[in-house]
Amino acid sequence: MKANRRSRNSFRNEDDGVSVVVGAILIGAILVTLMLTIRLQFVPQWEKSSESSQMQTLQTQFISVKSDIDEHTQNLSHAALSQPINLGSEHVSIFSSAGNPRTLTFAPGSQAFALSTPKIRIISGSSTLPVGLPEVWSDIVGSQVNNLNVVSSLRLRVHELDKSHAGEWVRIKIVDTTSQPIGTLKFLISVDSPDLVLTIQTFDTDDATGNLISQTSSVVHQSTAVQDYYVNALDPNYLFNQLLSVAPIPFTLLLETNTLVADFALTALQGTGSGAVIIGASGFFAEPYNRNVATGYLELEARNRYFVPQSFILEHGAIILEQDDGAVFKVKPTMTASLTSGNITVVALTAPGLLGDSVTSSGATTATVKTTGIDRSFVSGDTPQLNLTIQTRFPELWADYWSDTLAATGLSQAAGEFNVTQNADSVDVLVLGRQPTAVPTATPNCDDCDVHLMLHTGNVLVTVED
Secondary structure (H helix, E strand, O other): OHHHHHHHHHHHHHHHHHHHHHHHHHHHHHHHHHHHHHHHHHHHHHHHHHHHHHHHHHHHHHHHHHHHHHHHOOOOOOOOOEEEOOOOOOOOOOOOOOOOOOEEEEOOOOOOEEEEEOEEEEEEEEEOOOOOOOEEEEEOOOOOEEEEEEEEEEEEEEEOOOOHHHHOEEEEEEEOOOOOOOEEEEEEEEEEEEEEEEEEEEOOOOOOOOOOOOEEEEOOOOOOOEEEEEOOOHHHHOHHHHHHHOOOOOEEEEEEEEOOOOEEEEEEEEEEEEEEEEOOOOOOEEOOOOEEEEOEEEEEEOOOOOOOEEEEEEOOOOOEEEEOEEEEEEEEEOOEEEOOOOOOOOEEEEEEEEEOOEEEOOOHHEEEEEEEEEEEEEEEEEEEOEEEEEEEHHHHHHHHHHHHHHOOOOOOOOOOOOOEEOOOOEEEEEEOOOOOOOOOOOOOOOOOOHHHHHHHEEHHHHHOOH
Protein backbone atom coordinates (compact mmCIF):
# COMPACT_ATOMS: atom_id res chain seq x y z
CA MET A 1 0.00 0.00 0.00
CA LYS A 2 2.78 2.39 0.86
CA ALA A 3 4.44 1.57 -2.40
CA ASN A 4 1.30 2.47 -4.31
CA ARG A 5 1.08 5.87 -2.57
CA ARG A 6 4.64 6.70 -3.62
CA SER A 7 3.79 5.86 -7.18
CA ARG A 8 0.82 8.21 -7.23
CA ASN A 9 2.91 11.06 -5.80
CA SER A 10 5.53 10.42 -8.44
CA PHE A 11 2.92 10.65 -11.21
CA ARG A 12 1.61 13.91 -9.72
CA ASN A 13 5.09 15.48 -9.73
CA GLU A 14 5.62 14.47 -13.34
CA ASP A 15 2.27 16.06 -14.29
CA ASP A 16 3.32 19.31 -12.61
CA GLY A 17 6.54 19.35 -14.61
CA VAL A 18 4.68 18.84 -17.86
CA SER A 19 2.32 21.71 -17.01
CA VAL A 20 5.24 24.09 -16.52
CA VAL A 21 6.75 23.15 -19.88
CA VAL A 22 3.43 23.45 -21.68
CA GLY A 23 2.80 26.83 -20.05
CA ALA A 24 6.21 28.07 -21.12
CA ILE A 25 5.59 26.89 -24.66
CA LEU A 26 2.21 28.63 -24.73
CA ILE A 27 3.67 31.87 -23.39
CA GLY A 28 6.43 31.67 -25.99
CA ALA A 29 3.89 31.07 -28.73
CA ILE A 30 1.87 34.07 -27.55
CA LEU A 31 4.99 36.27 -27.53
CA VAL A 32 5.99 35.09 -30.99
CA THR A 33 2.47 35.73 -32.27
CA LEU A 34 2.48 39.18 -30.68
CA MET A 35 5.89 40.00 -32.16
CA LEU A 36 4.80 38.83 -35.59
CA THR A 37 1.58 40.84 -35.34
CA ILE A 38 3.54 43.98 -34.42
CA ARG A 39 6.13 43.32 -37.13
CA LEU A 40 3.65 42.56 -39.90
CA GLN A 41 0.72 44.85 -39.07
CA PHE A 42 1.86 47.78 -36.95
CA VAL A 43 5.49 48.39 -37.95
CA PRO A 44 4.68 48.98 -41.67
CA GLN A 45 2.07 51.58 -40.67
CA TRP A 46 4.46 53.30 -38.27
CA GLU A 47 7.25 53.35 -40.83
CA LYS A 48 4.91 54.50 -43.61
CA SER A 49 3.73 57.40 -41.46
CA SER A 50 7.34 58.26 -40.61
CA GLU A 51 8.46 58.23 -44.25
CA SER A 52 5.44 60.34 -45.24
CA SER A 53 6.41 62.92 -42.62
CA GLN A 54 10.02 62.87 -43.82
CA MET A 55 8.86 63.50 -47.42
CA GLN A 56 6.90 66.55 -46.26
CA THR A 57 10.07 67.88 -44.62
CA LEU A 58 12.09 67.23 -47.78
CA GLN A 59 9.48 69.02 -49.89
CA THR A 60 9.74 72.07 -47.61
CA GLN A 61 13.55 71.99 -47.86
CA PHE A 62 13.38 71.76 -51.66
CA ILE A 63 10.97 74.70 -51.82
CA SER A 64 13.45 76.72 -49.76
CA VAL A 65 16.19 76.00 -52.32
CA LYS A 66 13.89 77.21 -55.12
CA SER A 67 13.09 80.36 -53.12
CA ASP A 68 16.82 81.10 -52.76
CA ILE A 69 17.39 80.68 -56.51
CA ASP A 70 14.43 82.95 -57.28
CA GLU A 71 15.86 85.64 -55.02
CA HIS A 72 19.16 85.56 -56.89
CA THR A 73 17.50 85.57 -60.31
CA GLN A 74 15.06 88.38 -59.54
CA ASN A 75 17.67 90.62 -57.95
CA LEU A 76 16.37 90.25 -54.39
CA SER A 77 19.58 88.90 -52.85
CA HIS A 78 23.30 89.06 -53.59
CA ALA A 79 24.36 87.02 -50.57
CA ALA A 80 25.20 83.33 -50.54
CA LEU A 81 22.26 81.32 -49.19
CA SER A 82 22.25 77.75 -47.83
CA GLN A 83 19.59 75.12 -47.22
CA PRO A 84 19.91 71.61 -45.67
CA ILE A 85 18.61 68.49 -47.43
CA ASN A 86 18.17 65.36 -45.30
CA LEU A 87 19.54 62.33 -47.17
CA GLY A 88 19.38 59.79 -44.33
CA SER A 89 16.18 57.81 -43.79
CA GLU A 90 15.05 57.54 -40.17
CA HIS A 91 13.15 54.56 -38.73
CA VAL A 92 10.88 54.60 -35.71
CA SER A 93 10.82 50.96 -34.57
CA ILE A 94 13.35 48.54 -33.11
CA PHE A 95 11.72 45.92 -35.32
CA SER A 96 12.89 47.54 -38.55
CA SER A 97 16.19 48.64 -40.03
CA ALA A 98 17.06 52.03 -41.49
CA GLY A 99 15.43 52.80 -44.83
CA ASN A 100 17.12 53.32 -48.15
CA PRO A 101 19.33 56.42 -48.29
CA ARG A 102 18.22 59.24 -50.57
CA THR A 103 20.20 60.50 -53.52
CA LEU A 104 20.71 64.17 -54.41
CA THR A 105 21.86 64.88 -57.98
CA PHE A 106 22.86 68.23 -59.45
CA ALA A 107 23.27 68.44 -63.23
CA PRO A 108 24.24 71.99 -64.24
CA GLY A 109 23.43 73.30 -67.70
CA SER A 110 21.87 70.01 -68.79
CA GLN A 111 18.56 71.46 -69.97
CA ALA A 112 17.93 74.47 -72.18
CA PHE A 113 15.41 77.27 -72.04
CA ALA A 114 15.34 79.11 -75.37
CA LEU A 115 13.38 82.25 -76.22
CA SER A 116 13.23 84.00 -79.58
CA THR A 117 11.24 86.72 -81.30
CA PRO A 118 11.46 88.04 -84.87
CA LYS A 119 11.74 91.54 -83.42
CA ILE A 120 11.20 93.30 -80.12
CA ARG A 121 10.84 96.93 -79.15
CA ILE A 122 12.78 96.98 -75.91
CA ILE A 123 11.17 99.22 -73.36
CA SER A 124 13.48 98.63 -70.44
CA GLY A 125 16.21 96.34 -69.29
CA SER A 126 19.05 95.91 -66.85
CA SER A 127 22.53 97.24 -67.47
CA THR A 128 23.72 93.67 -68.12
CA LEU A 129 21.17 93.01 -70.87
CA PRO A 130 22.77 90.75 -73.51
CA VAL A 131 21.76 93.01 -76.41
CA GLY A 132 23.68 95.86 -74.79
CA LEU A 133 20.74 98.10 -73.92
CA PRO A 134 22.12 101.44 -72.68
CA GLU A 135 20.28 103.31 -69.94
CA VAL A 136 20.89 106.84 -68.68
CA TRP A 137 20.30 107.14 -64.94
CA SER A 138 19.45 110.41 -63.18
CA ASP A 139 19.17 111.24 -59.50
CA ILE A 140 15.56 111.41 -58.32
CA VAL A 141 16.08 114.23 -55.83
CA GLY A 142 14.36 117.34 -57.21
CA SER A 143 13.76 115.76 -60.63
CA GLN A 144 11.02 117.05 -62.91
CA VAL A 145 10.54 116.20 -66.59
CA ASN A 146 8.22 118.57 -68.48
CA ASN A 147 6.33 118.63 -71.80
CA LEU A 148 6.02 114.87 -72.23
CA ASN A 149 3.84 113.31 -74.92
CA VAL A 150 4.59 109.57 -74.53
CA VAL A 151 6.59 107.55 -71.99
CA SER A 152 7.97 104.30 -73.43
CA SER A 153 10.33 103.34 -70.59
CA LEU A 154 10.49 104.30 -66.92
CA ARG A 155 12.52 102.43 -64.34
CA LEU A 156 13.56 103.07 -60.76
CA ARG A 157 16.80 101.88 -59.21
CA VAL A 158 17.01 101.83 -55.42
CA HIS A 159 20.62 101.64 -54.31
CA GLU A 160 20.29 99.94 -50.95
CA LEU A 161 17.54 98.08 -49.10
CA ASP A 162 17.79 97.10 -45.46
CA LYS A 163 15.79 97.53 -42.28
CA SER A 164 17.23 100.97 -41.57
CA HIS A 165 15.23 102.28 -44.56
CA ALA A 166 11.82 101.23 -43.22
CA GLY A 167 9.27 103.97 -43.90
CA GLU A 168 11.23 105.45 -46.80
CA TRP A 169 9.68 105.85 -50.25
CA VAL A 170 10.02 107.01 -53.84
CA ARG A 171 7.11 108.64 -55.65
CA ILE A 172 6.40 109.37 -59.33
CA LYS A 173 3.54 111.76 -59.96
CA ILE A 174 1.86 112.68 -63.26
CA VAL A 175 0.59 116.27 -63.33
CA ASP A 176 -1.14 118.26 -66.07
CA THR A 177 -0.39 121.80 -67.25
CA THR A 178 -2.32 123.23 -64.27
CA SER A 179 -0.25 121.16 -61.81
CA GLN A 180 -3.20 118.90 -61.00
CA PRO A 181 -2.16 115.30 -60.19
CA ILE A 182 -3.64 112.69 -62.51
CA GLY A 183 -1.78 109.63 -61.28
CA THR A 184 0.86 108.55 -58.74
CA LEU A 185 3.09 105.50 -58.32
CA LYS A 186 4.69 105.04 -54.91
CA PHE A 187 7.40 102.56 -53.88
CA LEU A 188 7.78 102.15 -50.12
CA ILE A 189 9.67 99.97 -47.67
CA SER A 190 8.36 98.37 -44.49
CA VAL A 191 9.52 95.61 -42.13
CA ASP A 192 7.76 92.36 -41.29
CA SER A 193 10.44 90.96 -39.00
CA PRO A 194 12.80 89.48 -39.97
CA ASP A 195 12.07 90.37 -43.60
CA LEU A 196 11.59 93.50 -45.68
CA VAL A 197 8.31 94.16 -47.46
CA LEU A 198 8.47 96.18 -50.68
CA THR A 199 5.14 97.68 -51.73
CA ILE A 200 4.19 99.45 -54.96
CA GLN A 201 0.96 101.46 -54.87
CA THR A 202 -0.81 103.29 -57.69
CA PHE A 203 -3.34 106.08 -57.11
CA ASP A 204 -5.68 107.72 -59.60
CA THR A 205 -4.59 111.22 -58.49
CA ASP A 206 -2.11 111.59 -55.62
CA ASP A 207 -1.24 109.33 -52.70
CA ALA A 208 -2.74 111.70 -50.13
CA THR A 209 -6.32 112.04 -51.39
CA GLY A 210 -6.58 109.75 -54.41
CA ASN A 211 -8.09 106.30 -54.76
CA LEU A 212 -5.77 103.29 -54.51
CA ILE A 213 -6.20 101.35 -57.77
CA SER A 214 -3.33 98.88 -57.47
CA GLN A 215 -1.10 97.50 -54.72
CA THR A 216 1.61 94.87 -55.10
CA SER A 217 3.92 93.65 -52.34
CA SER A 218 6.93 91.37 -52.30
CA VAL A 219 9.00 89.98 -49.43
CA VAL A 220 12.80 90.12 -49.34
CA HIS A 221 14.39 87.57 -47.00
CA GLN A 222 16.78 89.87 -45.22
CA SER A 223 20.16 88.23 -44.74
CA THR A 224 22.15 91.21 -45.96
CA ALA A 225 21.55 94.54 -47.63
CA VAL A 226 20.22 94.37 -51.19
CA GLN A 227 22.03 96.53 -53.70
CA ASP A 228 20.51 98.07 -56.86
CA TYR A 229 16.90 96.90 -56.69
CA TYR A 230 15.01 97.68 -59.93
CA VAL A 231 11.35 98.59 -60.41
CA ASN A 232 9.75 98.73 -63.85
CA ALA A 233 7.15 101.48 -63.38
CA LEU A 234 5.42 100.44 -66.63
CA ASP A 235 4.73 96.90 -65.46
CA PRO A 236 1.10 96.35 -66.57
CA ASN A 237 0.27 94.91 -63.15
CA TYR A 238 0.80 98.33 -61.54
CA LEU A 239 -1.68 100.09 -63.92
CA PHE A 240 0.54 103.19 -63.93
CA ASN A 241 1.08 102.71 -67.68
CA GLN A 242 -2.68 103.09 -68.20
CA LEU A 243 -2.68 106.41 -66.37
CA LEU A 244 0.19 107.59 -68.58
CA SER A 245 -1.63 106.49 -71.74
CA VAL A 246 -4.65 108.67 -70.99
CA ALA A 247 -2.77 111.64 -69.56
CA PRO A 248 -3.54 114.92 -71.44
CA ILE A 249 -0.63 116.05 -73.58
CA PRO A 250 1.69 117.61 -72.56
CA PHE A 251 2.15 116.32 -69.02
CA THR A 252 4.92 116.47 -66.43
CA LEU A 253 6.55 113.79 -64.28
CA LEU A 254 7.52 114.76 -60.74
CA LEU A 255 9.95 112.35 -59.06
CA GLU A 256 10.36 112.65 -55.30
CA THR A 257 11.82 110.76 -52.36
CA ASN A 258 11.89 111.40 -48.62
CA THR A 259 15.33 109.99 -47.73
CA LEU A 260 15.66 106.87 -49.90
CA VAL A 261 18.62 107.00 -52.28
CA ALA A 262 17.38 106.18 -55.79
CA ASP A 263 17.60 107.23 -59.42
CA PHE A 264 15.57 106.70 -62.59
CA ALA A 265 15.95 105.93 -66.29
CA LEU A 266 13.40 107.42 -68.68
CA THR A 267 12.73 107.11 -72.40
CA ALA A 268 10.01 109.41 -73.66
CA LEU A 269 8.77 111.63 -76.46
CA GLN A 270 9.14 115.24 -75.36
CA GLY A 271 7.60 118.27 -77.02
CA THR A 272 9.87 121.20 -77.91
CA GLY A 273 9.53 124.43 -79.84
CA SER A 274 10.69 122.67 -83.01
CA GLY A 275 8.62 119.48 -82.53
CA ALA A 276 8.88 116.28 -80.52
CA VAL A 277 12.18 114.58 -79.71
CA ILE A 278 13.07 111.28 -78.05
CA ILE A 279 14.83 111.60 -74.72
CA GLY A 280 16.60 108.68 -73.06
CA ALA A 281 18.44 105.79 -74.65
CA SER A 282 16.17 102.75 -74.50
CA GLY A 283 13.09 101.91 -76.56
CA PHE A 284 15.03 100.64 -79.60
CA PHE A 285 14.37 97.58 -81.75
CA ALA A 286 16.28 94.32 -81.69
CA GLU A 287 15.71 92.18 -84.79
CA PRO A 288 15.72 89.29 -84.10
CA TYR A 289 16.03 88.82 -80.33
CA ASN A 290 17.23 85.48 -78.92
CA ARG A 291 17.93 84.40 -75.35
CA ASN A 292 19.22 80.94 -74.35
CA VAL A 293 19.65 79.81 -70.74
CA ALA A 294 21.25 76.51 -69.65
CA THR A 295 19.02 75.90 -66.67
CA GLY A 296 20.09 72.44 -65.46
CA TYR A 297 18.26 70.57 -62.73
CA LEU A 298 18.49 69.45 -59.09
CA GLU A 299 16.88 66.10 -58.20
CA LEU A 300 16.24 64.34 -54.91
CA GLU A 301 15.34 60.65 -55.20
CA ALA A 302 13.76 58.87 -52.21
CA ARG A 303 13.38 55.09 -52.66
CA ASN A 304 10.98 54.70 -49.76
CA ARG A 305 10.36 51.14 -48.45
CA TYR A 306 6.89 51.72 -47.01
CA PHE A 307 5.63 55.07 -48.37
CA VAL A 308 5.35 55.72 -52.11
CA PRO A 309 8.82 56.13 -53.73
CA GLN A 310 9.13 59.76 -54.82
CA SER A 311 11.50 62.18 -56.52
CA PHE A 312 11.55 65.99 -56.35
CA ILE A 313 12.99 67.71 -59.42
CA LEU A 314 13.81 71.41 -59.60
CA GLU A 315 13.92 72.50 -63.26
CA HIS A 316 13.21 75.79 -65.04
CA GLY A 317 12.21 77.35 -61.71
CA ALA A 318 9.52 74.72 -60.96
CA ILE A 319 9.41 71.82 -58.52
CA ILE A 320 8.05 68.57 -59.93
CA LEU A 321 6.97 65.56 -57.87
CA GLU A 322 7.51 62.28 -59.74
CA GLN A 323 5.98 58.94 -58.68
CA ASP A 324 5.37 55.64 -60.47
CA ASP A 325 1.90 56.83 -61.49
CA GLY A 326 3.08 60.11 -63.05
CA ALA A 327 4.34 63.62 -62.29
CA VAL A 328 2.76 66.86 -61.05
CA PHE A 329 3.94 70.37 -60.26
CA LYS A 330 4.33 70.82 -56.51
CA VAL A 331 5.44 74.42 -57.14
CA LYS A 332 4.50 75.85 -60.51
CA PRO A 333 7.09 77.68 -62.62
CA THR A 334 7.50 81.43 -62.34
CA MET A 335 6.07 81.74 -65.82
CA THR A 336 2.68 83.41 -66.26
CA ALA A 337 0.45 84.91 -68.94
CA SER A 338 -2.38 87.43 -68.74
CA LEU A 339 -4.50 89.53 -71.09
CA THR A 340 -4.92 93.25 -70.44
CA SER A 341 -8.08 95.24 -71.13
CA GLY A 342 -6.35 96.53 -74.27
CA ASN A 343 -5.90 92.95 -75.58
CA ILE A 344 -2.17 92.93 -74.91
CA THR A 345 -0.89 89.48 -73.97
CA VAL A 346 1.59 89.85 -71.11
CA VAL A 347 4.04 86.95 -70.71
CA ALA A 348 6.25 87.07 -67.61
CA LEU A 349 9.11 84.56 -67.40
CA THR A 350 11.85 83.78 -64.91
CA ALA A 351 14.59 81.44 -66.14
CA PRO A 352 17.46 80.71 -63.73
CA GLY A 353 20.70 79.32 -65.12
CA LEU A 354 22.25 76.83 -62.70
CA LEU A 355 26.04 76.65 -62.81
CA GLY A 356 28.61 74.60 -60.91
CA ASP A 357 30.03 71.09 -60.81
CA SER A 358 27.99 67.94 -61.36
CA VAL A 359 27.38 66.20 -58.02
CA THR A 360 25.69 63.03 -56.81
CA SER A 361 25.42 62.70 -53.03
CA SER A 362 23.90 59.82 -51.08
CA GLY A 363 24.02 58.30 -47.62
CA ALA A 364 22.86 58.80 -44.05
CA THR A 365 23.93 62.44 -44.00
CA THR A 366 22.55 65.93 -44.38
CA ALA A 367 23.68 67.67 -47.56
CA THR A 368 23.85 71.46 -47.84
CA VAL A 369 22.79 73.21 -51.05
CA LYS A 370 24.53 76.58 -51.30
CA THR A 371 23.47 79.14 -53.93
CA THR A 372 25.24 82.33 -54.93
CA GLY A 373 24.01 84.84 -57.49
CA ILE A 374 26.56 85.55 -60.22
CA ASP A 375 24.74 87.87 -62.60
CA ARG A 376 21.20 88.69 -63.67
CA SER A 377 19.41 90.53 -66.44
CA PHE A 378 15.93 91.80 -67.19
CA VAL A 379 14.24 92.84 -70.40
CA SER A 380 10.77 94.22 -70.98
CA GLY A 381 9.46 94.85 -74.47
CA ASP A 382 6.76 94.48 -77.11
CA THR A 383 6.81 91.89 -79.87
CA PRO A 384 4.38 90.46 -82.44
CA GLN A 385 5.13 86.87 -81.39
CA LEU A 386 7.05 84.90 -78.83
CA ASN A 387 8.69 81.48 -79.29
CA LEU A 388 9.72 79.30 -76.33
CA THR A 389 11.47 75.93 -76.27
CA ILE A 390 11.74 74.16 -72.92
CA GLN A 391 13.84 71.00 -72.66
CA THR A 392 12.49 68.62 -70.03
CA ARG A 393 11.98 65.00 -68.96
CA PHE A 394 8.31 65.86 -68.48
CA PRO A 395 7.08 67.26 -71.82
CA GLU A 396 3.44 66.30 -71.20
CA LEU A 397 3.38 68.13 -67.88
CA TRP A 398 4.87 71.32 -69.35
CA ALA A 399 2.66 71.18 -72.46
CA ASP A 400 -0.45 70.91 -70.30
CA TYR A 401 0.75 73.79 -68.12
CA TRP A 402 1.25 76.18 -71.04
CA SER A 403 -1.95 75.13 -72.80
CA ASP A 404 -3.95 75.74 -69.63
CA THR A 405 -2.14 78.99 -68.77
CA LEU A 406 -2.64 80.58 -72.19
CA ALA A 407 -6.22 79.35 -72.54
CA ALA A 408 -7.02 80.81 -69.11
CA THR A 409 -6.19 84.30 -70.43
CA GLY A 410 -8.92 83.99 -73.05
CA LEU A 411 -6.60 83.25 -75.97
CA SER A 412 -7.68 80.52 -78.38
CA GLN A 413 -5.41 77.88 -79.86
CA ALA A 414 -8.08 77.07 -82.47
CA ALA A 415 -8.06 80.72 -83.58
CA GLY A 416 -4.28 80.65 -84.02
CA GLU A 417 -3.58 82.96 -81.06
CA PHE A 418 -1.18 80.46 -79.52
CA ASN A 419 0.15 76.96 -80.12
CA VAL A 420 1.76 74.36 -77.85
CA THR A 421 3.67 71.40 -79.32
CA GLN A 422 4.78 68.44 -77.20
CA ASN A 423 7.97 66.69 -78.35
CA ALA A 424 9.86 63.67 -77.00
CA ASP A 425 12.08 65.71 -74.67
CA SER A 426 10.90 69.31 -75.07
CA VAL A 427 7.91 71.60 -75.47
CA ASP A 428 7.53 74.38 -78.05
CA VAL A 429 5.28 77.34 -77.18
CA LEU A 430 4.23 79.97 -79.72
CA VAL A 431 2.36 83.06 -78.50
CA LEU A 432 0.85 85.28 -81.21
CA GLY A 433 -1.71 87.22 -79.19
CA ARG A 434 -5.04 88.63 -80.28
CA GLN A 435 -3.65 89.88 -83.61
CA PRO A 436 -1.90 86.82 -85.07
CA THR A 437 0.61 87.92 -87.70
CA ALA A 438 2.25 85.39 -89.98
CA VAL A 439 4.86 87.88 -91.25
CA PRO A 440 5.72 90.66 -88.79
CA THR A 441 6.00 94.17 -90.19
CA ALA A 442 9.45 95.64 -90.68
CA THR A 443 11.03 97.73 -87.96
CA PRO A 444 10.70 100.39 -86.67
CA ASN A 445 6.96 99.85 -87.02
CA CYS A 446 5.45 97.95 -84.09
CA ASP A 447 1.73 98.24 -84.79
CA ASP A 448 1.50 94.45 -84.75
CA CYS A 449 3.28 94.12 -81.39
CA ASP A 450 0.47 92.87 -79.16
CA VAL A 451 2.60 90.58 -76.94
CA HIS A 452 4.43 92.16 -74.00
CA LEU A 453 7.43 90.22 -72.67
CA MET A 454 8.94 90.53 -69.20
CA LEU A 455 11.96 88.24 -68.86
CA HIS A 456 14.16 87.73 -65.80
CA THR A 457 17.26 85.59 -66.27
CA GLY A 458 20.25 85.05 -64.04
CA ASN A 459 23.15 82.70 -63.44
CA VAL A 460 23.31 81.07 -60.02
CA LEU A 461 26.28 79.08 -58.73
CA VAL A 462 25.09 75.91 -56.98
CA THR A 463 27.32 73.81 -54.74
CA VAL A 464 26.31 70.64 -52.88
CA GLU A 465 28.29 69.84 -49.73
CA ASP A 466 28.01 66.80 -47.45
